[in-house]
Amino acid sequence: MSTALVKPVLYSYFRSSCSWRVRIALALKGIAYDQEPVNLLKDGGQQFSTEFQAVNPMQQVPALKIDGIILSQSLAIIQYLEETRPNPRLLPQDLKKRAQARMISDHIVSGIQPLQNLTFLKQVGGEKKLEWAQHYITCGFKALERILQHTAGCYCIGDEVSMADLCLVPQVYNAERFKVDLAPYPTITRINKALLELEAFQVSHPCRQPDTPAELRA
Numbered sequence: 001m002s003t004a005l006v007k008p009v010l011y012s013y014f015r016s017s018c019s020w021r022v023r024i025a026l027a028l029k030g031i032a033y034d035q036e037p038v039n040l041l042k043d044g045g046q047q048f049s050t051e052f053q054a055v056n057p058m059q060q061v062p063a064l065k066i067d068g069i070i071l072s073q074s075l076a077i078i079q080y081l082e083e084t085r086p087n088p089r090l091l092p093q094d095l096k097k098r099a100q101a102r103m104i105s106d107h108i109v110s111g112i113q114p115l116q117n118l119t120f121l122k123q124v125g126g127e128k129k130l131e132w133a134q135h136y137i138t139c140g141f142k143a144l145e146r147i148l149q150h151t152a153g154c155y156c157i158g159d160e161v162s163m164a165d166l167c168l169v170p171q172v173y174n175a176e177r178f179k180v181d182l183a184p185y186p187t188i189t190r191i192n193k194a195l196l197e198l199e200a201f202q203v204s205h206p207c208r209q210p211d212t213p214a215e216l217r218a
Contacts, residue, residue, distance in 0.1 A: 008033040008066040011055055013040045014209035014216075017113055017170030018074040019062040023204035024166045025078045029085050033064075037211035075109060078163055090163045101157045104147060104164035108171050112140030133178040141175065141185050148187045154194055161198070169195050173206065 010026070010033050012019035026033055038061050039046045046052060047059045056063040056072045063072045067084070071077045082090050092098045115136035121129045151157050156164035172192040175182060182189050195201050202208070207218035 006068075008064055009036055010034070011036045011038050011052070011061055011063040011065075012209070012211075013038055013061050014206045014212045016040065016061050017117075017174055018060070018109075020170040020173075020204055020206060021074040021109075021166045022062045022064060022077050023209075024169070024200055025081050025090060025163075027200035027204050028088060028090065028161065029081060031081070031085065035210055037209075039211065075105060075163070078166065082163075088161075090161070090166070092157055092160065092162060097151075097157050097162075100151050101162040101164045104144070104151070104156055105167045107140065107144055107147070108164075108167040112137060112144075113171060113174070115140075130178060133174075134180050137171075137175050137178060137180050140171075141180070141182075141188060145185045145187055148191065152187055152191060155191055161195070165191070165195050168192060169201055 008026075008031065010019070010022060012023065012035055014037070038052055040061070043049075045059075047056075047061060053059060055065075055070060058072060060072065062074060062077065063070055064077045066080075071080055078090065091101055115132075121133065148156060153159040155161050156168055168188070169192055172182070172188060196205075205218070206212060207216055
């Protein structure tokens with residue numbers, strides 16, 4: 001069977017912000033896929049199993065099996081989808097706006113999210129976890145708010161949904177989980193609210209995944 005006819009498989013965890021980015025991209029582009037849940041907490045973390053290491057040696061989600069290859073790292077996956085399935089586009093045609101979309105994405109996926117993810121928080125340990133996460137999300141959001149005041153329209157870059165938006169919404173979700181005060185970030189809050197009204201962001205939400213615990217389902 002042609003690899004183009006094989007339904008993609010997404011290895012995902014319902015609350016993983018990195019996985020959520022990819023789920024949004026797949027939803028926006030109308031790509032049907034199967035999901036293979038990887039519980040990051042159960043049995044010491046299923047991402048460390050021999051079976052999953054064969055999928056992604058980095059022992060992280062997401063991973064996407066598509067077109068006969070396996071890709072990991074959310075932005076690499078999203079950009080592959082953009083290059084192979086370009087409609088609707090997730091990167092602006094204007095080169096300056098495209099650079100800004102990538103910049104904002106990198107601010108979040110490199111400068112904020114890794115510092116409050118499960119691996120870091122395990123190392124911090126104990127009662128300091130919440131304080132640590134709040135500190136680094138707040139530092140990142142202070143900068144991001146200033147940037148978005150210059151780039152945003154309805155969404156992060158003007159009035160079209162871009163890769164930057166796919167990164168923003170999961171990060172705001174994390175901020176809310178860690179009880180970050182969002183009042184100082186009106187632009188972030190406004191954009192997040194607008195994006196959550198879109199179907200692709202709703203169907204991909206952590207509360208609506210196959211592995212979402214019953215008590216967290218919406």
